[in-house]
Amino acid sequence: MDLITVPFNSSGVADGVARAPSALLDAGLVAALPGARVVNADVPVGxxxxxxxxxxxxxxLTATVASVAERVLAAWAAxxxxxxxxxxxxxxxxxxVAADRRGYGAGLVFVDGHEDAWDPHRSPTGEAADSEIALALGMVPGFAPVLQxxxxxxxxxxxxxxxxxAGQPSIADRVDVLxxxxxxxxxxxxxxxxxxxxLxxxxxxxxxxxxxxxxxxQALPAVDYPQPGGLTWDQLDTLTEQLLSIGGCGGLSVCIYNPDLDGGAAATRIASYVARASRIAARGHG
Structure with missing residues (x-):
């Protein structure tokens, strides 16, 4: 498997969530995945x-997405x-983008505390992290859809x-949302x-x-935009295992941990989660 590190912070800075990949590697993620190869995506200064x-x-954002797509395609080719x-x-x-270039229809199971389909002009921050689903669906002018x-x-x-x-329309009337x-x-x-x-x-x-x-x-305080509610770690572990046990998953992304907020305290727990999920996913890879 390829661990593709993407230290991208869509606010245009190099700290915060951009430091998560290095925190996870420092917490022993590679040692937990024998044979894993670390591949670094190119992330220009924002x-x-x-x-x-x-x-x-x-x-x-544009350059980072292109770099990640190249590395995903290379992983699949190997x-x-x-x-x-x-x-x-x-x-x-x-x-x-990589799936689109490879020419097959791709489904996305999106586990997230937010819909992330903001119109960028309405977004209070302008961060692409508010809008990646809108971008994927082609809802933002100038960005071609890569997901239906x-x-x-x-x-x-x-x-x-x-x-x-905020007057931002939900997409729950157009997509399946739980x-x-x-x-x-x-x-x-x-x-x-x-x-x-x-799906x-x-x-x-x-x-x-x-x-x-x-x-x-309570489970993970070190995120930039906390909300009431949410899952326990046990629930996320169970959900992830059961989703990946369906089989046929072609790739996994794990995001939004800010080690600056907790001094890296949660990195070991997150690395353990990523390692277990990666092993299950790789077994059912298709």
Missing amino acids: DPTRGPSGLAAEAS DRFPILLGGDCPVLLGGL TADLLQLGPRDAEELAE PGDRLAAPDGIPIAVGKAAA VARTEHWWLHVDLDVLST
Whole structure:
């Protein structure tokens, strides 16, 4: 497998979540995955100024996505399973671009505490981490779609109130969404896995994206935009294992840990999670 490090922070800075990949490697992730190869994506220095699209660090985003896509394609060409270590969520776009270039339909199981489909001009930050799903679906002028609404399953968003207050339309009327409160309920994980199995059955290939802010603040305080609710670590472990046990996953991305907020205290737990998920995914890789 290839551990593709992507130290990208869509606010245009080189700290915060950009330091997560190195924190996970320092916490022993490579040792936990014998045979894993570390591959570094090229992440140019960003400019926090918003570009014409409304996105900050637009040039850095474009270059980073292209670099990640190249490394994912190289991993697949060598029959190696790609794991993207962010950084923040737009690193996922590199995997979707790679699937699009390879010419097969890709499904996305998106485990996240936010919908991440903001119009960049409405986004309070301009960070592409607010908008990567909008970018993937081609909802932002100038960005070609690399994902169809029918091929997207969102598990865990709990930002409906924030979207409504900001006048940002939800995409829950267009895509399959299991909100965070339902995902965290006793029957939430079986429902989520059933939805994912249905998605996988009709797509040629699928990608699993995990934004760690799907966890509760009690489980992981070191995220930039905490919210009420969320999963426990045990729930996320179980959900991830059952999703990957469906088989056929072509890639995994794990994002949104800010080691600056906890001095790296959570890195060992996150590295353990990534290692276990990677082993399961690689066994079922197809």
